[in-house]
Amino acid sequence: MTMDPNLDSPRTAVSNPPIQPMKANLGVGDVVRASAMPDLPKPERQLTPVAKLIDVSKCIGCKACQSACAEWNDTVPEIEHNVGMFENPHDLTPDMFTLMRFSEFENPETGNFEWLIRKDGCMHCEDPGCLKACPAPGAIVQYSNGIVDFIHENCIGCGYCITGCPFNIPRVSKTDHKSYKCTLCSDRVAVGQGPACAKACPTQAIVFGAKEDMIEHANMRVADLKSRGYENAGIYDPEGVGGTHVFYVLHHADQPELYSGLPANPQISPVVRGWKGVTKTIGLAIIGAAAVGSILHGLFARANRVSAEEEREAEHLVDRSLPPRDERV
Amino acid sequence: MEKRQYSQSGDHIETRAPVTVSRYRGFTRANHWITALSLIVLLLSGLALFHPSLYFLTGLFGGGQTTRWLHPFVGILLFFSFLVLFLQLWRLNLPRPEDRTWVSHIGDVVKGHEERLPELGKYNAGQKGVFWAMSVLIVVLIGSGVMIWEQFFPDLVTIPVRRWAMLIHSLAAVAIILVFIMHVYAAIWTRGTLRAMTRGTVTGGWAWRHHRKWLRELAGREGRGPAE
Numbered sequence: 001m002t003m004d005p006n007l008d009s010p011r012t013a014v015s016n017p018p019i020q021p022m023k024a025n026l027g028v029g030d031v032v033r034a035s036a037m038p039d040l041p042k043p044e045r046q047l048t049p050v051a052k053l054i055d056v057s058k059c060i061g062c063k064a065c066q067s068a069c070a071e072w073n074d075t076v077p078e079i080e081h082n083v084g085m086f087e088n089p090h091d092l093t094p095d096m097f098t099l100m101r102f103s104e105f106e107n108p109e110t111g112n113f114e115w116l117i118r119k120d121g122c123m124h125c126e127d128p129g130c131l132k133a134c135p136a137p138g139a140i141v142q143y144s145n146g147i148v149d150f151i152h153e154n155c156i157g158c159g160y161c162i163t164g165c166p167f168n169i170p171r172v173s174k175t176d177h178k179s180y181k182c183t184l185c186s187d188r189v190a191v192g193q194g195p196a197c198a199k200a201c202p203t204q205a206i207v208f209g210a211k212e213d214m215i216e217h218a219n220m221r222v223a224d225l226k227s228r229g230y231e232n233a234g235i236y237d238p239e240g241v242g243g244t245h246v247f248y249v250l251h252h253a254d255q256p257e258l259y260s261g262l263p264a265n266p267q268i269s270p271v272v273r274g275w276k277g278v279t280k281t282i283g284l285a286i287i288g289a290a291a292v293g294s295i296l297h298g299l300f301a302r303a304n305r306v307s308a309e310e311e312r313e314a315e316h317l318v319d320r321s322l323p324p325r326d327e328r329v
Numbered sequence: 330m331e332k333r334q335y336s337q338s339g340d341h342i343e344t345r346a347p348v349t350v351s352r353y354r355g356f357t358r359a360n361h362w363i364t365a366l367s368l369i370v371l372l373l374s375g376l377a378l379f380h381p382s383l384y385f386l387t388g389l390f391g392g393g394q395t396t397r398w399l400h401p402f403v404g405i406l407l408f409f410s411f412l413v414l415f416l417q418l419w420r421l422n423l424p425r426p427e428d429r430t431w432v433s434h435i436g437d438v439v440k441g442h443e444e445r446l447p448e449l450g451k452y453n454a455g456q457k458g459v460f461w462a463m464s465v466l467i468v469v470l471i472g473s474g475v476m477i478w479e480q481f482f483p484d485l486v487t488i489p490v491r492r493w494a495m496l497i498h499s500l501a502a503v504a505i506i507l508v509f510i511m512h513v514y515a516a517i518w519t520r521g522t523l524r525a526m527t528r529g530t531v532t533g534g535w536a537w538r539h540h541r542k543w544l545r546e547l548a549g550r551e552g553r554g555p556a557e
Binding site for chain 1: 342345346347348376377378379380381382383384387392393394396397398441443477479480483488489491492493495496499500502503506507510511513514517518519520521532533534535536537538544545548549551
């Protein structure tokens, strides 16, 4: 199956790329939001919202997705020491945009031991906290298909994106001082190919397509899991961040924290909203008013001047205390 | 010789006709200007990352990346230069009974009716307020600043703590800029003040008008002469 070149985004990751030449999308005209650029022009068109669905119940923990990710993005994650766990590397790094996280869970209801494996990485929030926090114009952009991307040439390496992200995803490189995370393979999607991880996944636990189609597919998976006894199976597409363009099917959707601390109700922290909202706008207004006010007052109000009388008073005071001048000199 | 109550060691009557009074030594002035310059660099680089409309200020420092690494280092410079100022000045900035009267007559202060105010030592309550506000805010800013210093302390605090540090850092920054504006404004509005930090001296009349207890103490000490 080859992708129809007339579509604006790939509908699957397993198909081969189109063989006809096609124009890359996800350019400047497709940006709906950009960091520190409040007056962005409206995008030229609306692309079909895309999504990557990660079905945790189908994952076998092979890490093919990690390998494919490093391969496509040409990163070389540092070799670390084995500390007796499967996670490798031990955390997301500036060179590892996705990570299989393994947690061992003894289900108190069934007495079964469950190995819960979750592919961690950027969730591509509809309301991205990184983008809200970023101070550098155009360093973080959101395309109309939902992909949130870091534009590294504009990144200044301040780490505010880490402060803003509800999922603890971005990592700042110690080498080039720029922030990195999953791009949802925007450079592949732009030319009709699905993300590298989804393409590499041997069990199709990772699938990619239009968000609408992915939700439909996820619903089928949830119904299937329920029929197999996973009563609490469900979709993790958190409302608190407006939904995400990477979302999960979980067998324990009622307890997302089981999956290596996946937050139950992620949202942009009110502290971050306070910092980037009232503090920023009101703070600057007050500073501006104080600066302008004092300049105007300085120009038009009467200054506090010392009079000649006061200079004489000072001389009297000093003369009274000191011996006569000619003796001192 | 009598213990100084209203003046700093080094403060003295420099000339008699006309009277000029030495207020700050060369070292103190140089250090003050290091603090001032640091604060201005911090203010410009900090504001650049504070509001998108001011991001262009990063151009003054050679771009966003440079601004990002420069800001915290200048913060450390300011912290230490201000620490020296603090150690020199804190004693004369302790509150005194006349400060209460001065504050309750703030209207006369603004109108310049200084004859209605009590006689003051080296600093008035407003100057003391600036001093203590700067001291507290600088400690808050350096503390919260280190917590958000991605380049060297990425894992010093948890992300939720880092969010608070970020908010507190920006609120404290707004506050210190207001204090800074107040400080500069007061120094310019009160004519004859700036030379205390440039030449190091003020006129006798200035000392008589604004800090008479300070002047009296210095004159008294001169009269008795140095121990020979």
